Amino acid sequence: MRSSLEEADPAAAPTPAPAQAEAPASIATLQESYCKLCSEKSQNINPFILCVLQKVDEEIKKGPKEGITLSIAGNNRLIPVQKVTAEDFCILSKLLKDNPYINGLDVRYNLINDIGAHYAAKLLQKQLYLIYLNLMFNDIGPEGGELLAKALHKNTTLKYLRMTGNKIENKGGMVFAAMLQINSSLEKLDVGDCDLGMQSVVAFATVLTQNQAIKGINLNRPILYGEQEESTVHLGHMLKENHCLVELHMCKHGIKNCGFHQLCNALYLNSSLRYLDVSCNKITRDGMVYLADVLKTNATLEVIDLSFNRIENAGANYLSESLTSHNRSLKALSVVSNNIEGEGLVALSQSMKTNPTLSHIYIWGNKFDEATCVAYSDLIQKDRLKPENTDVEPFVVDGHVYLAEVSNGLKKHYYWTPTYGDAYGHSSNSGFALVPIQPKEPAIQVQQ
Numbered sequence: 245m246r247s248s249l250e251e252a253d254p255a256a257a258p259t260p261a262p263a264q265a266e267a268p269a270s271i272a273t274l275q276e277s278y279c280k281l282c283s284e285k286s287q288n289i290n291p292f293i294l295c296v297l298q299k300v301d302e303e304i305k306k307g308p309k310e311g312i313t314l315s316i317a318g319n320n321r322l323i324p325v326q327k328v329t330a331e332d333f334c335i336l337s338k339l340l341k342d343n344p345y346i347n348g349l350d351v352r353y354n355l356i357n358d359i360g361a362h363y364a365a366k367l368l369q370k371q372l373y374l375i376y377l378n379l380m381f382n383d384i385g386p387e388g389g390e391l392l393a394k395a396l397h398k399n400t401t402l403k404y405l406r407m408t409g410n411k412i413e414n415k416g417g418m419v420f421a422a423m424l425q426i427n428s429s430l431e432k433l434d435v436g437d438c439d440l441g442m443q444s445v446v447a448f449a450t451v452l453t454q455n456q457a458i459k460g461i462n463l464n465r466p467i468l469y470g471e472q473e474e475s476t477v478h479l480g481h482m483l484k485e486n487h488c489l490v491e492l493h494m495c496k497h498g499i500k501n502c503g504f505h506q507l508c509n510a511l512y513l514n515s516s517l518r519y520l521d522v523s524c525n526k527i528t529r530d531g532m533v534y535l536a537d538v539l540k541t542n543a544t545l546e547v548i549d550l551s552f553n554r555i556e557n558a559g560a561n562y563l564s565e566s567l568t569s570h571n572r573s574l575k576a577l578s579v580v581s582n583n584i585e586g587e588g589l590v591a592l593s594q595s596m597k598t599n600p601t602l603s604h605i606y607i608w609g610n611k612f613d614e615a616t617c618v619a620y621s622d623l624i625q626k627d628r629l630k631p632e633n634t635d636v637e638p639f640v641v642d643g644h645v646y647l648a649e650v651s652n653g654l655k656k657h658y659y660w661t662p663t664y665g666d667a668y669g670h671s672s673n674s675g676f677a678l679v680p681i682q683p684k685e686p687a688i689q690v691q692q
Contacts, residue, residue, distance in 0.1 A: 274301055274339065281335045292316065292326045293336065304345070313348030313376060314340075318355070321663055327353075330360035337367040340374075348376035352406075361388025365395035372401055380408035380434075389416030389438075393423040396430065404432040404681075408462070408659075417444025424451045424458065431457060432681050436464030436493060442474060449478035453485040459681045460491035460519075473503030483510035483517060491519040491679055495549075499525035501534075508534035511542055518544055519679040521654075523551040523578070532559035539563070540570040547675045549654050551580040551606070560588025567595040567602055574602055575678050578654050580635070581609030586616045593619040596628055604633040604674050608649050617645040632671035 274297040282289050296316050303312070316336075318327040328336070333356050340346055356364070361384045368374065384392075389412030396402065412420070417440040420433070435448075445466050452458060468475060475497050483489070499507075504527050511517065532555050539545070555563075560579065567574065579592070589607055593616075596602055607620070621638035623629035631637060636647040651662075654675030661667035670677040 274343075278335065278339055281338055285335060287331055287335055290326050290328065290332045292324075293328065293332060295323070300346075311348070312346045313350055314346055315350040316354070317350060317661070318353035319660065327355050328360075329355050330357055330363070333360040334363045337363040341367060341370045343371075344373050347373045349374065350376075350378040351382065352378050352380040354382050356382040356384065358385050358388035358391075360384075361391050365391040368392070368395040368399045368402060375401060375403045377402060377404070378406040379410065380406050382410055384410035384412065386411075386413050386415040388412070390419045393419040396423050397426045399427070400429045402430060405430060406434040407438055408434050409437045411439045413439045414441030414444045414467075417441065418447055420444075421447035421451050424448070424455050428455075428457045432460040432491075433458060434462040436462040436495070440466040442466070442468055445475045446478045449475075449482040452482045452489060455486075456488050458489060461489065462493040463497075464493050464521075465496035468498055471498075471500075473498065473500060473506070476503030476506045480506040480510040483507070483514045487514070487516045489516055490681060491521075492517060493521040494525075495521055496524045497522075499527060501528060501531040504531040505534050508538045511538045511545070515544055519547040519549075519675055520545060521549040521675075523549045523553070525553055527553040527555065529554075529556050529559035529562070531555070532562040536562040536566040539566040539574065542571070543573045545574055547576045547654065547678055548574065549578045549675065550582065551578045551609075551654075553582055555579065555582045555584065555588075557585050557588035557591075560584045561591050564588075564591035564595045567592075567599050572599065572601045576604035576606075576633075576654060576674055577602065578606040579610070580606050580653075584610040586611070586613035589616040590619045593623055596623055603630070604654075604678070605629065606635045606653055608635045612647055614644065617647050620647060621645045633674065 275294060278294060278297055279289060281287075293316060296314060300312065300314065316328055318325055328351055333351070340349065356379065360382065361379075364377070364379065368377070379392075384407070389407070389410065392405075392407075393416070396405075412435070417435060417438065420435060421444060424430070424433075440463065445463060445468075448461065448463060452461070463479075466475065475494075476499055479492075479494065483492075497503075499522055504522065504525075507522070527550065531553075535548075559582070563577070567577075577592075584607070589610060589612070592605065592607070596605065617638060620629070620634070620636055624631055624634070624638060631650070632652060635650050635652045637650045638645055639648055640646070652671045652674070654673070656672040657667050666672075
């Protein structure tokens with residue numbers, strides 16, 4: 245059992261005040277209620293669900309709680325897991341529909357599918373306290389996605405929905421985009437790895453020119469054809485018009501320098517975006533010319549993820565020049581696996597000596613020489629770069645300094661959680677910690 249903050253969330257969003265008299269007693273009998281519902285439906289008891297509910301009951305006995313998230317993740321490697329099926333989720337939704345204390349549900353990596361999505365949609369219609377729902381990788385298709393999106397037409401409480409990895413495809417994406425024209429309470433939506441098509445990406449971009457509620461959106465890895473980088477044109481136009489979006493993820497969009505130029509042009513006019521993720525694209529050193537120029541005047545960007553591109557020494561030098569002489573807003577930069585050699589890496593380290601704002605830098609996967617190792621070792625030893633704010637750690641062998649990898653990053657635990665340690669600590673998820681969007685996961689997470 246663990247109580248922790250989601251992605252280092254400093255505080256949960258306000259939740260409706262629970263009833264003071266009857267609520268604690270009713271929550272203390274969650275196990276009994278679950279067993280009773282299973283008996284009424286002639287459904288086998290899922291021991292994993294029962295175990296988690298037992299932990300909730302124990303937590304409640306310590307005193308009245310609010311903001312509890314049930315974590316029933318199907319990829320838990322520490323204990324035997326019987327994955328949650330659609331039938332299990334039916335019982336679970338009935339159990340939670342009137343519970344005022346549980347306002348978060350994490351059922352990632354289970355077997356809920358489209359049938360379970362039907363019950364999740366019903367839960368969203370009836371549960372008036374749920375602010376966080378994580379359904380990532382649950383084999384939900386276009387039909388299930390449509391049910392969930394339509395349920396959000398009238399829902400006014402859910403703040404963060406994570407659909408990552410459910411193949412809702414272009415059809416489901418279009419329905420979610422249409423939902424954003426109606427829903428004005430959802431603040432963060434993750435439809436990454438959902439096989440969205442160009443049509444739905446354009447639809448999201450179009451809707452976000454008007455939607456004033458969404459603060460963060462993840463559109464990672466759409467299925468795009470052609471080399472015209474059309475998605476960057478539309479999302480660039482959206483950034484010019486939208487002044488509420490704080491966090492944008494465009495990983496695996498096939499962005500090249502031309503498309504990146506479109507985004508950078510939009511950033512001159514945007515005054516809200518603080519976290520830009522363009523990792524895993526095809527941006528080279530020429531694209532850094534545009535970004536370096538933006539950083540000379542942009543005062544809002546705080547986190548930039550350029551991991552797994554190919555900016556090389558020249559690109560690192562362009563960034564270093566802007567960070568040294570002009571920019572004082574960027575706090576975190578990731579250039580992991582960008583084919584940068586010693587010259588470029590040392591230049592970035594030098595910029596940290598004169599730039600007091602840049603506090604996080606991630607460089608693993610590039611080509612380290614001894615000058616690089618010495619430069620970053622000096623930054624760490626002189627406390628200019630804190631060990632938890634970078635992904636390398638110096639060590640000495642035979643008088644020579646080397647760098648080892650450390651499991652820190654902007655979003656290290658986006659897809660998975662570790663078997664030990666804090667899954668939601670700042671060091672592993674610094675991007676979300678530096679640019680928090682309220683709400684994330686509710687304050688208390690109860691899991692086995």
